[in-house]
Amino acid sequence: MxxxxxxxxxxxxxxxxxxxxxxxxxxxxxxxxxxxxxxxxxxxxxxxxxxxxxxxxxxxxxxxxxxxxxxxxxxxxxxxxxxxxxxxxxxxxxxxxxxxxxxxxxxxxxxxxxxxxxxxxxxxxxxxxxxxxxxxxxxxxxxxxxxxxxxxxxxxxxxxxxxxxxxxxxxxxxxxxxTLDNGANRLSGLQLVKGKASGHAVFHQPRVKIEHTVAEDTEAERHRVYSAFDKMRAQIDQMTSQAEFGVGGEHEEVLETYKMFAYDEGWSRRINEAIDSGLTAEAAIERVQQHTRMRMRQIDDPLLAERMHDLEDLANRLLRTVSGQMGTAAKMGLREDTILIARNLGPAELLEYDRRKLKGVVLEEGSLTAHVTIIARAMGIPILGQVKNIRQVVREDDHLLLNVDDNVVFVRPGPSVEEAFEAQLELSQKKRAAYSELRDKEAVTKDGVRITVNINAGLRDDLALLNLTGADGIGLFRTEFQFLVAATMPGRTAQTRFYRDVLDAAGDKPVIFRTVDIGGDKPLPYFQASQSKEDNPAMGWRAIRIGLERDALMKVQARALIEAAAGRKLNVMFPMVAEPWEFDEAKAVFETQREYLRGQKKMLPSQIRYGAMLEVPALAECLDLMADRLDFLSIGTNDLTQFLFAADRSNPRLAERFDWMSPAILRFIHRVSGDAERLGISLGVCGEMGGRPLDALALLGLGVRNLSITPASVGPIKAMVRSLDLGQARQEIQTILKEAPAEPRICLEQWANKHQVDLG
CATH class of the missing domain: 3.30.450.40 (GAF domain)
Known part of the structure; x- marks a missing residue:
């Protein structure tokens, strides 16, 4: 420059x-x-x-x-x-x-x-x-x-x-x-976690407010900039040398270009010259940044436009460093109801926020399979993702209305928009109040069939929701959350203590622990899962595949779970099982640890039940080969859907293309349900499909009697179950399976409305 x-x-x-x-x-x-x-x-x-x-x-x-x-x-x-x-x-x-x-x-x-x-x-x-x-x-x-x-x-x-x-x-x-008012904006995005929220915009990485532009001491300002450059460059060096980036590939070129900008002498010289003119360090950085924006806008080159983002990011990083404002909004504390704005978030970053004040999240990027999405769903925090330019349109403290159900966020809404939104919010609150009255009532259909309604969990805070919702138990406890939010690999003692706390909180209600489902699209920063970038991480080296190859990880978890469940029943479920031998090897790891602890005269669980997640369609072809040693089976509809349709759920173009009510999904589940009943294998569903009233109705009609869903879905599902005649529903589902109408969802919805089934 x-x-x-x-x-x-x-x-x-x-x-x-x-x-x-x-x-x-x-x-x-x-x-x-x-x-x-x-x-x-x-x-x-x-x-x-x-x-x-x-x-x-x-x-x-x-x-x-x-x-x-x-x-x-x-x-x-x-x-x-x-x-x-x-x-x-x-x-x-x-x-x-x-x-x-x-x-x-x-x-x-x-x-x-x-x-x-x-x-x-x-x-x-x-x-x-x-x-x-x-x-x-x-x-x-x-x-x-x-x-x-x-x-x-x-x-x-x-x-x-x-x-x-x-x-x-x-x-x-x-x-x-x-009181500048740039008018209301209606921005669209991708539904990541459903829900509605009203609050004030807070940036995860707060913008630095430049309060003083004229310098009192030029040399002092110059020293501040030199120091900030040193700190920022050290951070960049550390970032570009991290092992988890792997070796080779396009990312190396991107990072080296980013690093080149960080060390660009022309950039630092211009900032120093701006300080010479009498500006403070912050004002000098902003001054050069404005000039760079002006020059870049005059050049119609897509590659340079991408480089503009690098320069913007570096300038913002340097501003935060020189001003000492390096902390996130979580560290500074939230003052009121907040809608968080960020390019992206990690799961640990989300957990740092005060849940009482954090009402929703809007991301410039984000995907359905990101761990922050999974954790936000567990926390009941609505997230709207893929909202382009949100950080350019929204200002700090702007009033936002977030309606993820309709894939929109309103920025600086007018009175009419706000009034309509408040009416929707009030209706939602009335529904929640009605659902809370079902807490102590069983999920029994009108014709007397008892349905088990469990919750999915993974965080310590989730445990209170077990009794608050009146759920029958925890049908899926995601043990990887403890790994995702930790700075280092959790040790055996920490894991044992955590699992014991979970069982203590559940009391007499059952808990199914899923062994760690990491790798692929859930990488751990401290665990190098692969030496090279995977083109399709969802189908890559993850879950049980990592557990069996890096068996020390599974051995530690197995021993921790067995020790934690001493004197109690332990339910263990293995994720992403594709063939019987994978299940057998994983079970053998647990049995070996049980025998070791028996030899150490340790108190053991009264019983260990072993189950598998049916996510990979291949497993459905082998159920008869496993019937004598498989205690239960749980269909994970999220991954099952993307594997059946060869459709990556993290791809925004495909995220909502394939419906759970399609004939392919319904027929597959119907066949698995029949096989499980014939083989005496207890069957459940622990994916999102079970948490939506209409979709859950279809599952019940297909023979599923055990659902594990998000805590927020327990009330609506109980209400649906208690308003349903299951015998009639099974007949309707059989008709849909046989006739395969073009719009099975519409057909079932019309039937449900006709028979006054509560769909929320």
Missing amino acids: PATDPASTKTARNILTGLRAIMASRGNAQKKLNKVVDTIAEAVSSEVCSIYLRRDGVLELFATRGLNAEAVHVTKLAMGEGLTGYIAKNVETLNLDEAASHPDFQYRPETGEEKFHSFAGVPIIRNQQAIGVLCAQHVEPRRYSEVEIEAFQTAAMVLSELISSADFVDDNIAGEAA
Whole structure:
């Protein structure tokens, strides 16, 4: 990146000196703004210098040197109207040798600007929003030099502080600057965890608020930047050398490019030159970042656009480092109902937040199979993912209405949107209240069939929900959560203590522990699961495949579970079993540990029951070969669906393409249900399908009698079961299986409504 001309530094320093004197002077806001335009115009030898500020939703001419004085507080432009409106709306710099040549040019006769040809304007930015525009004009048609543009941008940064300072602005400006309203936005995304929430936007990585732009001690600011560069570069070096990235591949080139930017001397030199002009370290970084944005927008190159993201990320990282604001919003604490905004989140990061105040999450990225999605679902926190540019549209503390059920988030909603949302929220709360009344009632159909309704769990906080929901037990305890949220591999003692706590909390209710399902799309940062990147991690080296190859992991977990269940029944389930020998080897690991503990005179479980997850369709072909040693079987509908349809659930294009009510899924489950009944194998379902009333109705009609679902789904499923005549439902499902209608979901829904089945 080219070095800054020394003349630019001198010009900017002269402007800052003049503005600092104006800040310290006495007088009202209008007089100070008049002095500001005079100072800037003289510093860059501009014939016209004008300041527009936002008030009542429009840009109003507040001060000028060179235009008609009568136009002040008279000339007003809407956001996007004219060149000034274009700059404010797009938060972008313009530099034109002939203003009238721009498609957004508008002539305002009251200003007397007809004799001026050249035009330059820069946005006055506060919290990444334009609160005004600083403009310059010349009679002769010429483009302003880079030195002049940089001087305008530096002046605009200081003006932002002046305008927003309580000591500077009078009431009529202060109120406007503080209450900018860019209007409501309706943003769409991908449904990751259903639910609705209202709250204020909080950034997971909070933006650094630059409170002071003018430096008191230039050398001290320079030292702060040098120190921040050293820290940031050390972080980048550590990140790029981490073992889990593997060796070779496209990611290495990306990381090396990122590292190259971090060490770019041109970038650091420009920041130092901005400090020389009199800016603080934070303002200097932001100043160079603004200039980089302006230059990059002028280049129509997709590759450079990608590099722009790298530069933005590095500049933000450097800003957080130099300001000392490295912590996430969780570490700083939440003040009120919050909707968290982030590019992406890890499971441990989500768990750091106060669940009482965190009402929802909006991610710029995110996928259905990410561990944060699984944990958020367990916590009952709605998540909307794949919301592009959310961090550019939303400001800190904006009011948000999150409706993941409809795949939308409303930013700064109007009264009518808010009223409709509140009505929906109230209806949801009434339903929850009605469901809570079913807590102590059994899930029995109208024709007397008892259905077992368990919950899925994996966190310590989930245990309280067992009694709160009135569930029959825990049908799936995801033991990998303990591994996902830990900084290092949990030891045997820690695992034993945790599993014992789970069993103690469950009391007489059964708990099925699934052995760790890690690897593939659930990598552990401290566990190198593979030497190379997998093209299809969902079908890769994960779950029982890792457990059997790295058997030390399974041995430790087996011993911990057996010790924790001393004197009690232990239910163990192995994930992603594809063939009988995998189940047999996993069971042998547990039996070996049981014999070892028996030899150590340790108290053993009263019984160990062994089960398997049916996620890989191949297992369904071998059930008769395992019937004598398989105590129970649980269908994992999430993975089963993607394997049956060869459709990656983490791919947004495919996430909702295949329906659980398709004939292929219904017929497969019907066959498995019949085989399990014939072979005497207890059958359950522990995927999302069982937590949706209509889909659960189909499962019951297919012969499933045991459901394990999210805690939030227990009430709706109990209500559905208690309103259902199962005999009639089985007949309807048999008809759907036989006739295979084009829309089986619609057919079953119509039948359910006709028979007054409660679908929530």
